[in-house]
Amino acid sequence: MQINDLKYYDALYHEKSFTKVAKKFKVSQPSISSAIKRLETYFQAKLVIRGHATVDLKFTPAGEQLYQHAASILNELDSAHQEITHLQSRTTTIGLPPILKHAYFAKIVLATKAFDHQYNIDHMHIYEAGSNGLTQSLINGDIDLALLGSLGQATNDKLQVFPFATAPFYIYMAKTNPLAQQQAGIYFKDLKDQLFVSFDASFIHVQAMKQLAKAAGIRPKTFLKTNDVSFLMSLVAENIGVALLTNIVTPTDPNIVAIPLLDDNQPTFSANVAFRKNHNLTTEETLLIRILSQQA
Numbered sequence: 001m002q003i004n005d006l007k008y009y010d011a012l013y014h015e016k017s018f019t020k021v022a023k024k025f026k027v028s029q030p031s032i033s034s035a036i037k038r039l040e041t042y043f044q045a046k047l048v049i050r051g052h053a054t055v056d057l058k059f060t061p062a063g064e065q066l067y068q069h070a071a072s073i074l075n076e077l078d079s080a081h082q083e084i085t086h087l088q089s090r091t092t093t094i095g096l097p098p099i100l101k102h103a104y105f106a107k108i109v110l111a112t113k114a115f116d117h118q119y120n121i122d123h124m125h126i127y128e129a130g131s132n133g134l135t136q137s138l139i140n141g142d143i144d145l146a147l148l149g150s151l152g153q154a155t156n157d158k159l160q161v162f163p164f165a166t167a168p169f170y171i172y173m174a175k176t177n178p179l180a181q182q183q184a185g186i187y188f189k190d191l192k193d194q195l196f197v198s199f200d201a202s203f204i205h206v207q208a209m210k211q212l213a214k215a216a217g218i219r220p221k222t223f224l225k226t227n228d229v230s231f232l233m234s235l236v237a238e239n240i241g242v243a244l245l246t247n248i249v250t251p252t253d254p255n256i257v258a259i260p261l262l263d264d265n266q267p268t269f270s271a272n273v274a275f276r277k278n279h280n281l282t283t284e285e286t287l288l289i290r291i292l293s294q295q296a
Contacts, residue, residue: 001042003077005035006070012036012048013067016057039066079141079278092285093125095134095146097203098229100271101126103248104147130202130227135159138276145285148274149204149246151211151267158277162289165271169208170247170258174239185262189216195223197232197241208267209244215263 004025011021012032022029040047047063050056059067096105129137131149138146139158148154154161171191173180179190199205213220223241226232230252236243237253246269247258273289275281281289 001038002035005039006074008032008035009039009047010067010070010074012057013059013063013070018050076278079276091125092145092282092288093127093143094288095127095129095137095143095148097131097134097147097149098128098227099203099205099246099249100147100149101128102229103250104271130199131204133202135274138274141276144279145273145275145288148272150270150272151204151207152270154270154272154274156274159274160277161272161274163270163272165248167246167248167269167271168260168266169205169212169244169269170260171242172233172236172245172249172251172256172258173242174237175255175257176239177242179242180257180259182259183257185260187216187262188212189218191220191242192216192218194221195241196220197224197226197235197243198222199232200225200227202227204269205244205246208269211267212244212261212263215265 008021008025008031011024012018015021015024018029018032022032025032036048043062043066045062046060047066049058049060127134127137127143134143134146134148135156137143139156148161150161153163171186171188173194177194179186179194182190196209198209209220224235229249232243233252233256235241237255245258247260248269248271249258251258275285275289
């Protein structure tokens with residue numbers, strides 16, 4: 001059995017055509033047939049039932065099972081290639097959600113300076129996206145480390161996650177908003193007539209809003225969704241809408257107030273450092289995690 005055999009098999013499962021797979025990999029059709037025969041010999045099982053037409057190409061139960069494993073093996077091989085390339089380049093790609101970047105970017109700068117001082121690192125890449133998107137990027141091997149926001153304790157069977165800070169959610173609004181007088185706190189149900197400006201679905205804040213809205217029995221009215229913290233803050237300052245944000249975010253305008261929520265059983269925001277469980281941390285990455293965790 002060869003690695004290409006699994007690649008051909010994976011493609012055949014999707015294409016359902018020996019001819020298309022041969023064309024895709026620029027090999028002869030008999031090469032694809034030979035690859036399938038090698039796999040069937042190796043696993044001692046019939047994998048593919050080939051009819052007279054494309055629609056007659058079917059996979060046996062054993063063939064279906066092999067596809068699941070083949071997809072996983074090829075994904076791991078791709079991740080291994082990226083990991084080895086990363087180790088050779090000594091470049092670390094760090095994923096940052098805008099909220100955590102906004103709150104902890106100084107710690108990233110400090111870590112970068114420590115890298116330059118101790119290891120003379122020339123390249124550190126910052127990749128910005130919401131926590132939900134960064135989680136998938138970590139699993140795919142597109143980034144090496146990430147700061148991730150989560151509701152409560154973050155768990156993922158493919159990631160190693162270290163929480164380093166927790167914070168409640170607040171309602172951010174303009175001082176000119178009549179509800180801004182309730183400085184001691186506000187219930188989420190009192191916001192039923194307010195327009196919200198919000199982050200998009202790649203942010204953990206969306207899940208927090210759904211939990212609060214469900215518990216309060218209301219359906220929030222969202223005026224606009226964005227992934228730009230500064231833009232969102234400017235809309236709040238102009239009283240165009242209110243926003244649900246974790247209170248690690250410092251208002252960027254003196255016209256903005258942050259009011260605590262009084263609801264019971266509120267979601268809690270957790271800030272975490274995360275990396276893949278099968279990722280061997282370099283000395284530089286270990287340093288980064290230590291600096292962020294100790295100084296967050």
